[in-house]
Each structure stands twice: as structure tokens, then as C-alpha cells.
Amino acid sequence: RRLSHVPSNAPALKSATSEDLAHFSKILPQTCILSTLPSLNNTPSTTTIEELAPFNNDWMNKYHGKSEMVLRPRTTEEVAQIVKWCNEKRIGVVPQGGNTGLVGGSVPTKNEVVINLANMNKVRSFDPVSGILVADAGCILESLNEYLAPHNHIVPLDLGAKGSCQIGGNVSTNAGGLRLLRYGSLHGSVLGLEVVLPDGTILNQLSSLRKDNTGYDLKQLFIGAEGTLGIVTGVSILAAPAPQATSNVILALPKFDNVLPLFTKVKRQLSEILSAFEFFDREVYDLAVKHNQGRALNADDVEGAECFVLVETSGGNREHDEAKLNALLENLLESDEPLINTGVLSQNPAQFASLWAIREGLTEAVSKEGKAYKYDISIPLKAFKEVVDTTREHLRSQGLLRHDAVKNVVGYGHVGDGNLHLNIVAAAYTPEIEAALEPFVYELVGKYKGSVSAEHGIGVMKTHALHYSKDEVNIEWMRRIKNLFDPHGIMNPGKVLP
Ligand code: FAD
Ligand code: 2HG
Ligand code: ZN
Structure with missing residues (x-):
């Protein structure tokens, strides 16, 4: 059934003024405000546009x-007061x-006020028995892992x-x-959230319960x-026990077609200790080497490799886990038609x-190589190579595969998740390249009934492509929720x- 479109009643938004700046100065100390606007008595600001650049780009x-x-509140109450105003x-x-997002969601499209959460960076509580961690939203992921390490836990x-x-x-x-x-996904491991809603109300759902079936799960x-629905100020998350033993190996494959059977085999043989199965093609590996990411593998190990897979194991018993991984490698190398050319196994941390x-x-x-057009897509695993190759051929047929236009078309990702x-690495972002890629790539994704955003989100980059993955009814109800x-x-x- 076709739903009528719910019009947004929203009038055009206003720009922040010196009056607003004066108001925010009553909520926050000057150290938490960066603004190029003059003060109310017309004193010019000492803040420069360059100082705002890291928040605008x-x-x-x-x-x-x-x-x-740019406002950098320190508490939930400060966020609430700012948002209410x-x-x-x-x-x-x-x-x-x-500001590490890859779809343009974290920077303004015009001159909106940026509310940056970096000053909200405290752990609120951690229970080493249940593993439940409650933290301010601005805590850096790596810092949370450092906090959890002595407690033998990790962020999942x-x-x-x-x-x-x-x-x-x-x-x-x-x-x-x-x-x-x-x-698994954060939809499973996040237990609760504290959110400042667009009218300034604080929605406290910071539950530390693993089970809570009391109606709609708003978080x-x-x-x-x-x-787009509110500002997350606090997160309650179920940390995972730190593995007692971890290991990894990079497997070099003679051809992409081996990735699927390899994944099946690895899952079966490593079962509960498999913790990552990551894919990258030869062309992107060569870029990693060129730009000094990690230590290059030996030339012998990469010779003849069309692509690579990084396998990680995490478990509770080093001897047992190593024996399992070694048995897998032996089995892979000794079979009549080996799925891999070789494996580079880590020997120490x-x-x-x-x-x-x-x-x-x-x-x-x-x-480092150039300007990247990023398509973060969910498609059937068997189509990974075809999508990369088809896109490359399409760009070639448009005459765009040249050093001053498109330099590389590469693929990598999370095989285990079908992502x-x-x-597409270009010399510059140009309308010509973009027109060659879109809707071409999205239609390709549509053909496989895939998702135009597996994990990076929609941001500003893919609003026009949302319909390739969500039908009209879904988009309409998303819009209703937004308006509510x-x-x-x-x-x-x-x-x-x-
Ligand atoms: P930002 O980039 O600041 O914001 C992202 C979006 O979330 C924006 O729409 C913003 O408005 C909103 N937002 C941010 N904070 C809040 C808040 N407190 N409340 C409400 N809204 C908020 N992503 C993956 O999924 N998997 C990966 O493997 C991965 N690897 C990456 C590797 C690199 C080198 C880089 C640069 C990026 C990678 N990303 C990856 C993308 C990015 O890191 C993630 O999307 C990350 O979760 C963004 O976090 P952030 O704090 O930087 O958010
Ligand atoms: C990753 O898996 C990230 O490394 C970034 O999601 C992906 O660079 C990208 O396109
Ligand atoms: Zn990713």
C-alpha cells in the first residue's frame, strides 16, 4: 500500500548569532566554545576559520x-540546555x-552548530562480574579498551x-x-543509552540489565x-572477556574463487576460536605496501597471489588454539588442490x-594514494570480485581509467559479514567520475538485492540511494519517526x- 507522504512542518533553519553565542557562554566556559562570530558588543572573535576546519571537514x-x-559540552545537562535553546x-x-565517519554525516551541510562530544570522556562504571561498562559517549574506543585491559575485558x-x-x-x-x-552487532551488545532528544529532554535508558522486556526497546x-534523532550522551555496553590467547595468519590465495570454500573450511576447522576473517585484494595490498601500512610480506609469499585473507583466532587456551590453527594450515597446504599458496603466521605480539x-x-x-569514492555494500560473497571487476570495466569503457582520473578500483572487507x-581511487573528486559511478554501483547492488550501506551509514552521501535498499513504506515510517x-x-x- 502506498502511504501518503508526511510533510515535514519544519520551517527553514536559522543561523546561530552573537545572541546565541552569548547564551551559550552562560552554559559553557570559554574553553568549551569555538566561534568566529563577534560578541554581542561587536568585539571580533579571536577564533579563526582554520581553527574550525577540523570540525567542518x-x-x-x-x-x-x-x-x-563548535560547542564542546562536558555534561549531559549542558548538552540538554544547548539543544533546548x-x-x-x-x-x-x-x-x-x-569525526572519522566515511559518509559525511559528522560535518555540517551548511552552518549548523557542531556539538562535539570529546569533553564527555569519563567511564561512569564497570562491573567486572557482569562485564557491563557504562561510559560517556565521548570516550575514545581505544581508551575504553585500555581501561578494560586490567579487568580482563574488551569492548566487543x-x-x-x-x-x-x-x-x-x-x-x-x-x-x-x-x-x-x-x-555480533551493537544492536545486541548495547544494553542501554542516555540520549538528549531534540527538544532538550533527557531520555535515560542507561539500563545495566541483560534482560529487560518492558515494552518498546527505544534505544x-x-x-x-x-x-538524526538525538544526541547520545551515555552508553551501557556488555564488554566481552578478553581472550587468553590470540593468533593471526595472512593467507595468500591464487584466485578469488577460493575465498568461499576457504571460509567454509576455516569455519568448520576453527569453529569457536575463529574471531575474524578479513579479505583484501592484491591491488589494495600493493597500495598498503606502497604507503607503509604494516610490514610488507616476503616477495615469495605474495607471488602469484590474487587476493589475501586475514584469519584471527581468539580463545582460552594457547596450546589448544595453536594446535587447531596449525592443523588447519597443514590441511590447507597439503591438499591436492590447495586453496592457498601460502600462509604467513604471526609468531609473537x-x-x-x-x-x-x-x-x-x-x-x-x-x-594516501588519492581521493576515494567509497561504496560500503552488502552483497552475496560470491559476487565480491564480480562487482569490483564490473566497476573497473565500466570505468574503463567510459575512458576514465587513466592516471589523471581513476587510478585504482579495489576491494576489501568483512567476508564473514558479506560486506x-x-x-575507487581517483586523482580528484570530480562530477564526471561521480556520474560514472552513480547510480551504476547502486544498481549493481540492487541487482544482488544487497544493501547500499553495510556499516558506514547513509550520512549525506547516500540519502539519494536509500531507496535501493529500503522500499517506500520503510522510508515513509522512518520519516514519521524522525518527525515525531x-x-x-x-x-x-x-x-x-x-
Ligand atoms: P563521527 O564520525 O563523529 O560521526 C558519525 C555519525 O554519528 C555522524 O552522523 C554523527 O552526527 C553521529 N554521531 C557521532 N557521535 C554522536 C553522538 N554522541 N550522538 C549522536 N550522534 C552522533 N566503520 C565501520 O563500521 N567499520 C570499520 O571497520 C571502520 N573502519 C574505519 C577505519 C578508518 C581508518 C576510518 C577513518 C573509518 C572507519 N570506519 C569504520 C568509519 C567510522 O570510524 C565509524 O563510522 C565510527 O563508528 C564513527 O565514529 P566517530 O566517533 O568518529 O563518529
Ligand atoms: C574497514 O573495514 C572500514 O577498513 C573502512 O570499514 C572501509 O575504507 C573503507 O572503505
Ligand atoms: Zn569495514
Whole structure:
């Protein structure tokens, strides 16, 4: 059934003024305000546009805002007061965590006020028996892991941006990452949230209960909402026991077709100790080497490899786990038609880190090579290579595969989750390349009934492509939910919904 479109009643948003600045100065100390606006008595600001640049530009330097004001509150109450004022004055706000998002969601589209959570960075509580961690939204993912280490726990989420991204940003993007295969999605491990709603109300759902079936589970709406429904200020999450033994190996494969049978075999043989199964093609590996991500593998090991898989094991007994991994490697190498050419097994913590650094450094390598068009898609595993090859051929047929236009078309990602990162590395972001890629890539994804965003979100990049993955009824109900929470449309305007 076709639903009638619920029109947004929201009038155009207003720009923040010197009056607003004066009001925020009553809520926050000057050290928590960055603004280029003059004061009420017209004294020019000493803050420069350059100082606001890190908050206006995204990690890829692809999306650019023009905010004149960045607020860095220290408490939930401060966030609530700021948001209440912005709602009353119809000023758009952009919640910002570590600003590592890859779809332009974390920077303004115009001159909205940026509310950056970095000053909310305290652990509120941790219970080593239940493993329940309650933390401010601005805690950096890596810092939370450092906090948990002496308690023999880890955050059940890991990604290459761990040194900068914040737990509130992770929840708001429903980040997937490198170990979703083992720990599942944040929809399962987040137990509760504290959220400042667009009218300034504090929604306290910071439950520390593993089981709680008391009606609608509102927190799920904010997981993956990309800051369009409210500002997450606190997170309660179930930390996982730290594994007692970990190991990893990079397997070099002669051809992509071997990835699927390899995954089946690895799952069967490693079973409960398998914690990651990550794929990257040869072309992106070469970029990682070129840009010094991790230590290059020996030339002999990479010769003839079309692609690679990083397998990680995490378990409770080193001897047992190593025996299992060694048996797998022997089995793989000794079979009549080996699925792999070779395997590079880490022998100590430094080598373990170095192998991971290759995989985790791919995004950085691609960025160093050029400007990346990123398509973070869910498709059937067997189509990974076909999508990369088809896209490359399409760009070639358009005459765009040349050094001054598209330099590389590469694929990597989370095989275990059916998530491919198709990256098109260009000399510059140009309308011509974008027109060649879109809707081409989205139609390809549609053909496989896949998702146009497996884990990075919609942000501003994919609002026009949402319909490839969600039908009209779904989009309409998303819009109704948005209007219910945020009738004036102040919360991260221009993001997620078309
Ligand atoms: P930001 O980038 O600041 O914000 C992202 C979105 O969340 C924005 O829409 C913003 O408005 C909103 N937001 C942020 N904080 C809040 C809050 N407190 N309340 C409400 N809304 C908020 N992503 C993956 O899923 N898997 C990966 O493996 C992965 N690897 C990456 C590796 C690198 C090198 C880089 C640069 C990025 C990677 N990402 C990955 C993308 C990114 O790191 C994640 O999306 C991350 O969760 C974003 O967190 P953040 O704190 O940087 O959020
Ligand atoms: C990863 O898996 C991240 O490394 C980033 O999700 C993907 O760079 C990308 O496209
Ligand atoms: Zn990823």
C-alpha cells in the first residue's frame, strides 16, 4: 500500500548569532566554545576559520561544512540546555564524535552548530562480574579498551579508527568493524543509552540489565540513527572477556574463487576460536605496501597471489588454539588442490600487530594514494570480485581509467559479514567520475538485492540511494519517526533521509 507522504512542518533553519553565542557562554566556559562570530558588543572573535576546519571537514576531506560555532559540552545537562535553546531558536545542530565517519554525516551541510562530544570522556562504571561498562559517549574506543585491559575485558567492537572514534559515534553509526563475526552487532551488545532528544529532554535508558522486556526497546532506534534523532550522551555496553590467547595468519590465495570454500573450511576447522576473517585484494595490498601500512610480506609469499585473507583466532587456551590453527594450515597446504599458496603466521605480539596493521591500514593507504569514492555494500560473497571487476570495466569503457582520473578500483572487507568495501581511487573528486559511478554501483547492488550501506551509514552521501535498499513504506515510517522526535528538523539536518 502506498502511504501518503508526511510533510515535514519544519520551517527553514536559522543561523546561530552573537545572541546565541552569548547564551551559550552562560552554559559553557570559554574553553568549551569555538566561534568566529563577534560578541554581542561587536568585539571580533579571536577564533579563526582554520581553527574550525577540523570540525567542518570530514576525515576524507570530501565533505565541507561552514559552521561558525563548535560547542564542546562536558555534561549531559549542558548538552540538554544547548539543544533546548537550539530547538526553540530553530538552529540546526550536528552531533560530532571522532569525526572519522566515511559518509559525511559528522560535518555540517551548511552552518549548523557542531556539538562535539570529546569533553564527555569519563567511564561512569564497570562491573567486572557482569562485564557491563557504562561510559560517556565521548570516550575514545581505544581508551575504553585500555581501561578494560586490567579487568580482563574488551569492548566487543574493533575498527581501524579506534584511536579517534568515540563510543557514541560507534553506536550512532552502528559500526560493524573487524570482529562483528565474533561479537555480533551493537544492536545486541548495547544494553542501554542516555540520549538528549531534540527538544532538550533527557531520555535515560542507561539500563545495566541483560534482560529487560518492558515494552518498546527505544534505544534500538538511536543505534544507527547517525545523530538524526538525538544526541547520545551515555552508553551501557556488555564488554566481552578478553581472550587468553590470540593468533593471526595472512593467507595468500591464487584466485578469488577460493575465498568461499576457504571460509567454509576455516569455519568448520576453527569453529569457536575463529574471531575474524578479513579479505583484501592484491591491488589494495600493493597500495598498503606502497604507503607503509604494516610490514610488507616476503616477495615469495605474495607471488602469484590474487587476493589475501586475514584469519584471527581468539580463545582460552594457547596450546589448544595453536594446535587447531596449525592443523588447519597443514590441511590447507597439503591438499591436492590447495586453496592457498601460502600462509604467513604471526609468531609473537609484534608480528600479530604488524599483520593486523596491513589490514587496518588499507583505508589510510587508499587515502594516501588519492581521493576515494567509497561504496560500503552488502552483497552475496560470491559476487565480491564480480562487482569490483564490473566497476573497473565500466570505468574503463567510459575512458576514465587513466592516471589523471581513476587510478585504482579495489576491494576489501568483512567476508564473514558479506560486506565488501569497493573503493575507487581517483586523482580528484570530480562530477564526471561521480556520474560514472552513480547510480551504476547502486544498481549493481540492487541487482544482488544487497544493501547500499553495510556499516558506514547513509550520512549525506547516500540519502539519494536509500531507496535501493529500503522500499517506500520503510522510508515513509522512518520519516514519521524522525518527525515525531524532531518536528523542527534541527537534529543533523540533511542526513539519512532523502
Ligand atoms: P563521527 O564520525 O563523529 O560521526 C558519525 C555519525 O554519528 C555522524 O552522523 C554523527 O552526527 C553521529 N554521531 C557521532 N557521535 C554522536 C553522538 N554522541 N550522538 C549522536 N550522534 C552522533 N566503520 C565501520 O563500521 N567499520 C570499520 O571497520 C571502520 N573502519 C574505519 C577505519 C578508518 C581508518 C576510518 C577513518 C573509518 C572507519 N570506519 C569504520 C568509519 C567510522 O570510524 C565509524 O563510522 C565510527 O563508528 C564513527 O565514529 P566517530 O566517533 O568518529 O563518529
Ligand atoms: C574497514 O573495514 C572500514 O577498513 C573502512 O570499514 C572501509 O575504507 C573503507 O572503505
Ligand atoms: Zn569495514
